[in-house]
Amino acid sequence: MNYEIVIGLEVHTELSTKRKIFCNCTTQFGGEPNTHVCEICSGMPGTLPVLNKKVVEYAIRTGIATNCDITTNNKFDRKNYFYPDLPKAYQISQLYFPICRNGHIDIIGKDGEEKQVRIHEIHMEEDAGKLIHDDWEDCTLVDYNRCGVPLLEIVSEPDMRSAEEVIDYLTKLRSILQYTGVSDCKMQEGSLRADVNLSVREMGSKEFGTRTEMKNMNSFKAIARAIEYEAQRQIDIIEEGGKVVQETRRWDDANGESYAMRSKEDAQDYKYFPEPDLPPIIIGKEWIESVKNNLPELKDAKKKRYIEQLGLPEYDTGLITDSIHLVRLFEKTSEICKKPKIAANWILGELLMRLNESGKTPEDIDFDDSSLGKIIVMVEEGKISRDTGKKVFKKVFEENVDPEKYVAENNLGLVSDTATLKPVIEDVIAQNEKSVNEYKGGKQQALQYLIGQCMRALRGKAPAQEVQKILKELLDK
Amino acid sequence: MVITDELVAYLEKLGRIELDDEQRVKTKKDLQDILSYIDTLNELDTDNIEPLSHSFPIFNVFAEDEVKNGDMRDEVLKNAPESQDGCFKVHRTVE
Numbered sequence: 001m002n003y004e005i006v007i008g009l010e011v012h013t014e015l016s017t018k019r020k021i022f023c024n025c026t027t028q029f030g031g032e033p034n035t036h037v038c039e040i041c042s043g044m045p046g047t048l049p050v051l052n053k054k055v056v057e058y059a060i061r062t063g064i065a066t067n068c069d070i071t072t073n074n075k076f077d078r079k080n081y082f083y084p085d086l087p088k089a090y091q092i093s094q095l096y097f098p099i100c101r102n103g104h105i106d107i108i109g110k111d112g113e114e115k116q117v118r119i120h121e122i123h124m125e126e127d128a129g130k131l132i133h134d135d136w137e138d139c140t141l142v143d144y145n146r147c148g149v150p151l152l153e154i155v156s157e158p159d160m161r162s163a164e165e166v167i168d169y170l171t172k173l174r175s176i177l178q179y180t181g182v183s184d185c186k187m188q189e190g191s192l193r194a195d196v197n198l199s200v201r202e203m204g205s206k207e208f209g210t211r212t213e214m215k216n217m218n219s220f221k222a223i224a225r226a227i228e229y230e231a232q233r234q235i236d237i238i239e240e241g242g243k244v245v246q247e248t249r250r251w252d253d254a255n256g257e258s259y260a261m262r263s264k265e266d267a268q269d270y271k272y273f274p275e276p277d278l279p280p281i282i283i284g285k286e287w288i289e290s291v292k293n294n295l296p297e298l299k300d301a302k303k304k305r306y307i308e309q310l311g312l313p314e315y316d317t318g319l320i321t322d323s324i325h326l327v328r329l330f331e332k333t334s335e336i337c338k339k340p341k342i343a344a345n346w347i348l349g350e351l352l353m354r355l356n357e358s359g360k361t362p363e364d365i366d367f368d369d370s371s372l373g374k375i376i377v378m379v380e381e382g383k384i385s386r387d388t389g390k391k392v393f394k395k396v397f398e399e400n401v402d403p404e405k406y407v408a409e410n411n412l413g414l415v416s417d418t419a420t421l422k423p424v425i426e427d428v429i430a431q432n433e434k435s436v437n438e439y440k441g442g443k444q445q446a447l448q449y450l451i452g453q454c455m456r457a458l459r460g461k462a463p464a465q466e467v468q469k470i471l472k473e474l475l476d477k
Numbered sequence: 478m479v480i481t482d483e484l485v486a487y488l489e490k491l492g493r494i495e496l497d498d499e500q501r502v503k504t505k506k507d508l509q510d511i512l513s514y515i516d517t518l519n520e521l522d523t524d525n526i527e528p529l530s531h532s533f534p535i536f537n538v539f540a541e542d543e544v545k546n547g548d549m550r551d552e553v554l555k556n557a558p559e560s561q562d563g564c565f566k567v568h569r570t571v572e
């Protein structure tokens with residue numbers, strides 16, 4: 001029998017706000033346990049949450065960029081459950097009036113045609129803390145640093161039909177979240193994670209099969225593998241005459257299989273009710289308009305501008321705009337050196353080479369974002385040679401040195417004043433009578449040879465153009 | 478709505494509490510009394526009334542996106558039932 005796989009996603013993304021959603025603590029990743037925690041995010045009785053306005057703004061941005069309707073009358077609800085990662089014993093979320101509804105993202109479907117994945121809703125909520133299980137002491141240690149970091153949950157309709165479609169949807173969604181500046185979507189840090197709802201049905205059937213949910217997957221590869229595995233598992237059950245059980249499963253990427261989570265077999269009853277501690281949020285037309293007008297440039301618009309206004313080749317543009325980190329570096333570098341094409345060449349040449357070499361990706365770039373621009377300026381102004389520029393960049397890439405200081409301290413600058421260059425060049429002319437005569441006899445190659453000799457004598461520390469100019473002046477005299 | 482013994486048992490489970498038989502009888506009666514009292518509201522016609530979630534006419538109370546708290550771990554951990562390695566320490570809890 002032929003089967004169709006039906007997939008819907010719930011994506012959680014941590015927002016790039018500075019402050020947590022309901023208290024004045026930082027959202028910064030890492031830090032010693034519980035050093036980004038206060039009486040509000042550790043759930044002490046008698047404390048009151050105050051909503052970070054930026055969270056609402058980011059949610060509206062995401063809604064606009066995914067073609068959603070923005071809800072005018074918003075409120076939060078309490079989702080009650082007992083688990084130590086949630087110190088209040090409830091999560092503040094939105095059930096009844098999610099901030100965004102009825103959107104869609106365009107992806108490339110299985111058949112190569114463009115298709116829409118509908119967004120059911122997007123709602124705001126708070127992240128939970130982290131549990132560390134101590135086997136030795138037989139206890140659980142809790143770190144609330146992540147507790148209260150703002151999240152958006154983006155819920156799609158069950159519109160995807162293959163692992164490839166899911167990956168394309170996630171790629172598009174991540175690009176939207178990054179370009180709008182809403183989230184950095186660092187999967188290793190858990191700032192983008194997906195729950196996959198999957199069922200299978202006979203091809204052509206209108207009814208949905210029984211679905212299972214796979215929780216908290218945080219790499220595209222793992223998601224693709226988990227989908228293939230789970231679809232096959234369900235098909236096998238049906239082929240053997242069995243019935244798929246509705247359950248929550250955990251994907252074990254190391255072993256390449258999923259297993260049912262027993263705790264989730266218990267009745268899930270979150271006893272939702274309106275959050276009394278937070279007043280409603282009313283989002284008027286003006287607010288939506290102002291967010292719309294200030295929406296950062298999205299990927300397609302950027303691509304178009306790079307090609308049409310900056311004159312970048314389409315292929316190069318594609319490589320840069322595939323990563324928001326390359327985009328940011330490219331724009332900063334162009335701003336400093338004022339030569340976008342040259343900036344693009346350095347990024348696609350030297351930078352990508354260094355990334356490849358070190359097994360890193362653009363999101364790992366950690367040198368000062370003005371450094372590449374400064375190097376290009378020095379090269380273009382003839383203060384250092386192109387080769388030196390590449391060497392300095394390597395140092396910047398590896399150790400985040402200040403390129404200008406590094407050039408000065410290591411005496412890498414080119415000598416370009418005539419007074420210094422002239423005696424050296426005169427010396428070369430005196431010692432290469434044969435080549436000089438050949439040049440005067442009309443042999444152009446001889447000039448190249450002489451330039452080479454001068455550069456050697458100067459140990460490469462002079463701009464070749466300048467050397468050629470002086471050399472020709474002396475020879476043609 | 479009728480409060481049954483099964484419902485009380487279910488609520489115990491959700492609330493992670495355990496009642497003895499006497500408490501169960503009392504809880505069942507209390508909950509039934511509360512529901513009967515609330516049922517009075519059903520005598521009113523609420524067909525064209527918007528549901529009310531907040532009784533005060535306040536809305537859009539926001540804080541700006543500024544970090545004002547620093548490390549206050551020592552203060553916060555004073556409220557922990559037990560602590561270890563800078564963490565709240567609880568019974569082993571695994572999904």
Ligand SMILES: [Zn+2]
Nearest residue numbers: 023025038041
């Ligand atoms: Zn806090």
